[in-house]
Each structure stands twice: as structure tokens, then as C-alpha cells.
Amino acid sequence: MKQLDFEQLKRTPTDQPLQVLNQDGQVVDQDLLPDLSDDQLVDLFKQMVWSRIVNDRTTKLKRQGRLGFFAPTSGEEASQMGSNYAMNKDDFLLAGYRDVPELVKHGLPLWQAFLWSKGHVAGNIYPQELQAVPPQIIIGAQYVQTAGVALGIKKNGQPNVAYTYTGDGGTSQGDFYEGMNFAGAYHAPALFIVQNNLYAISVPRKKQTAAKTLAQKAMAAGIPGIQVDGMDALAVYEVTRQAREWIVAGNGPVMIETLTYRYGPHTLSGDDPHRYRTKEEENQWHANDPLVRMRKFLEGKGLWNQQLEDEYTAQVNQEVDEAMKQVESQPAQRVSEFLQNEYVQTPPAIQKQIDDYQQREAK
């Protein structure tokens, strides 16, 4: 088993993506192959299949007007599910707006994720034991908050990590740098993941920075930076697992850059990627599909076949249907409840508005 040298990675971040599986699902780095049981390998792959189906279903449901805001995730299954699979339920997740799959696999019921998409407060009411906050819309804000959650975890003496995601464009934000730098200065248990899918809406990654990699931005905070093949679930998993272990041991934060690609538009709110991407480029990345690679690997081990995939696909479709039933049976939101949720100790001026809206709503 290859152990990453995190002290060395502080001085010299990787400038080539680490890889375990090639495009044909063959193991190219036996030393970095994670020590996962057959069941775990299948479980991780199922999460990727789940994410792809949920993405496709969500896209359709959005087009039918049954869901709202959605940032497509297909192409990023290895990056999202591979990294999330290495984390613990008691780790604290600060997701970006594209990181709904991680949130659901971290414990948020799917129907609540759908309500978040539709814009209903019930999607954001999290039980205390769910170590997460709703997806962050302000790019970079999750990074500075992660530093705070991580410092809190450290002060509470818990063996856990705060972990967060942003995209390639997000690395240009001030909060991106501040978050990593604060966590570094406090040796706080934080994991910063950059999902580099080559575009921030229409702006290519090369226009964000002249830096050769995004992983090297970790150097400015004095923390290890690692670039990994983000279409390779096993590489993403193993790098994240080792990073988490190193962080929990009290060594401070780590930043991981996953090289990935979104097949769909930036969001379903009108973006057309054909304005700024070529078909050739898209085809090239489709040939690099994270599901195909992992499927071939599992089939080679006799752990997966078409029948299993068909059965599982039917199961996920049913899960989506069940979630939509709950979504569509939610009561309408009340302004009086918004006002009641605003403060713990409601100021008198707000109480007057609550009383006023309650009267209107009773009519």
C-alpha cells in the first residue's frame, strides 16, 4: 500500500493526477488500490449509479416543472461519491450547490434534497444529528465556514473532519484562500475539495488562473495539495481516505483537486454548454466516463453484471418516485412560520408581523 507523504505534499503538491484505474477499468497503480471489500466496492459503484440516475430523473422532473433549481452532476460521480465514501457520518459536510448527491449519501433524505431544489423550507430542516448545512449558493462561503466548523471540532476534541467542496472557478474567490489559510493557521481538521470540471459556467479553467494546477494553491496556505483523476472513483476514494486519516491524526487540513467533467449544462436554468464547449471535447470526456471504468473493473472481478444493474436501476427509480410523492404532499409555506423561524427570541416588532400574517392566513 502506497502511503502519501503529506509533509512532502505541503512543499510539492502533485502536478500529475493520481490514478488507480485507467479508462478500461484496469488497475494501473496496484499500490494505491484501496483496501475495500467486494461489498464495499459494489456499494461505492451503486452510489455512482444512483447519482447518475438521480441526475437524469431530476433533469426530467425539472423540465416537467416538478422540481426547481438543479446543477447537473453527471460525469462527476467518481469525484463526488468517491470522496464522500471516504468520510464518516460524524464528519461535517459543507456542500456547494452541485454537491447534493454527497449530502444525500451523508444522510439527507432524498425528498428533502428535492424540496431544496423546489425552494421549500422543509428541505432545509436538518435533524441535529445530521452533520451538515444546506447547499451553499455563495461560492467560497462554505470554505471560510469550514475553517470554523473544523476549529469547533478540534475544540470539542472529536475525531472528525469538516469537509467541503467547490469548483474550479471557486478557487479564484477570496474566501477560498481565507478558508484554507485559517484552517492551516489553526491546524484545524478540514478537508477542502476542489472539483475541477474545467468550466465555471462558460469560463474555462485556464482563464481563472495561470497556475499550472489548482492543487498547488494549497501551498499558499502551507497545507498539502493533491491532484487526482476525478473520473477514477478508486483513486479519489483512496486519496480522500488517506487525507482524512492524516487530518484526524491532528496534522491540519488538506486540499484535494479532482480532475473531472460535467456532461450537462452548468445548471438547468438556461445554460447551453454548446456555446462554449465542442462536441469533440465532450465526446472525449464521455469516453472517460467514471461509471464505465468502474463497471468494467467490477465486471472483471465478477462482482457486477447487467442484471444487477437493471435491478438496481429499477430500485432507484422507485426511490425517486417515493421521494416525489413526499415532495408533492408538502403543505404550502406560511409567511408567519418564516417570521417565527427568524429569531430564537422574537423581537416585538417582528411579533407584530407574525400576528398580522397569522390573521391573514386564518382567512
Add this chain to the structure above:
Amino acid sequence: MAKMTMVKAITAALDEELSRDPKVLVFGEDVGKNGGVFRATDKLQEKHGKDQVFDTPLAESGIIGLSNGLALQGFRPVPELQFFGFVFEAFDEIAGQLARERFRMGGSRKMPVTIRSAFGGGVNTPELHSDSFEGLVAQVPGLRVVCPSGPYDAKGLLISSIRSDDPIVFLEHMKAYRSFKEEVPDDAYTVPLDKAGIKREGKDVTIITYGYMVRLALQAADELAKEGIDAEVLDLRTLAPLDEDTILASVKKTGRVVLVQEAQKQAGVSANVAALIAEKGILSLGAPVARVASPDTPYPFAQAEKAWLPNKQDIINQVKETVQF
């Protein structure tokens, strides 16, 4: 009971709360060993340790982001922004994040954060130290904006703020830090949030103000009394949301109102108070609501503060005009 300055009263409040609750954390730029640029956190790190009182890197968004994350982990952060003119660096973390978190999570989390920050003119600071930006945060739903006018209120309001489970921006006027003393009880006590204070009772006119202007208003009222004008001085204390009842009761009593703020006329919170009176107190008025405020330019160069800031005479002149309307 001891006579103390406002800055000492603030230190005393922080000291009390750090002792009372180990989840209270005080942090910011130079608040640790240095004890703060105004000594507001003097010796607190020595007494309570580096886990509870600590310095941060120089980055305001990072500081409030840190607060927000710590609050999500069950702490009660009391971060400091060295000067409120630097609030823009942290505006998303305050207005976009902190103020909304409880609301956006449907009440399933609380954010007990008290942001302390110095502001206010009259002490010849360099650029962007003295600006009155309270109006910006007063427009943000989910926040409380608290501004004490002197030592007694400062201690009681700060203790109330830290104990509150809601986010608070606590603004400390630099001129009020050391320019006068008041009797302040030794033990912990609270001054209620959301409640204005009548600092001087009167029957002819209500001067509604906050921050250092309260002191000027009281001095103006003393002089006006010699001329037979009996002014009531109302200190808002919580600038947002407003204490509507106390404001309207005073307006009803006197029938005349002069709003005084240090901020520019287009800024501050006086326009909100005027609108409230127009909505709910207009039938009590015997004269138009008047405003004393700074001119609508950016905060002046230090040498021009005297010409620019509202002063006691401005208040006296406006009160006379309103009373004689």
C-alpha cells in the same frame, strides 16, 4: 459599583461571560496578548486562556466565517471587527450567511454570534475607521443591531447580546470609549435588547438618537431647559428591529420629534424611525419630523470632522425650530 469608562465596562462584560460559559469565545485581530487596539480585551487571554481568547489571521471574511462555523459546533462566538469600516470584507458572512442561517434552516439551528466593532467620529482616525455603517446592517433581516451610548448600557447590553441565541452586531462608538465615566455595577447585569431607553424625561419634544449623539443630545437638552424647552431624550439602544412602542409612546406624549444621528442623512436609521412615526404616530404630531444628520458625502478627512459631524448646537437649533413650528 465603580465609576468606569465604556471600554472598561465592555471588558468587564466580556470577562463575566467568558467566566460564566466556557463556550464563549473572544477572537479577532490583536485581541489576544495585545488586549485589543482599544484594550477592550485587555488581560482576557491571560485570565481565560488561549483556547477562549485568541488572535486570528488578518481577514475579516475569514473571521466571521470562523464564527459561523464555530456557532454550528455549539460555541458562542464573540468576534471583533477591528473597525466597522472594514465590514465590507465580511459582508457576505454577516448579511448573506449569519443573518439567514436560522431562517434558511427552518429554525433547526441557532447562531448565537455577537460581532463587536468600533466606529464613530471625533477622534481624528484615518480613512474608513469612523464611518457610521449601522444603516447597512440594520437593513438585514435576521440581525439585531445594538449600539450603547455609555458605560452602564454597554456592559448590560453586551451581556444580553452574548447570552442571546440570535446574531447581533454590537457597535461601540470610539468617542464614547474613554471620554466619560458612569457608575457601573461590579456584578453581571443585563439591559434588555429590543428596548429603547428614556435618558431624560421631557414633555415638549422628543429627541430620538443613539450612540455618542445621546450624550450631545443630553447636553443640548440641559441648555434648552434653561430656555424653557423641556426635551425628552430617547436612546434607541437596539437600532434594528426598532422598539416601536417606546418610540410611539414618547411621540404621543410630546407631539414633536427631532431625530439625531451621526451618520449621513441618507444612511443610519433615522429614516426608519421617521417612517414608523409617519405610519403610526402622525396624528400626535404638532410639527414635521425633523432630522439632524451628517451631510451626504463620504466620511470626511480627519481635519474636517468638526465642520462635518453634527454637534450640540445643531441639535439645539433644530429643536428650537421644531418647537417653534
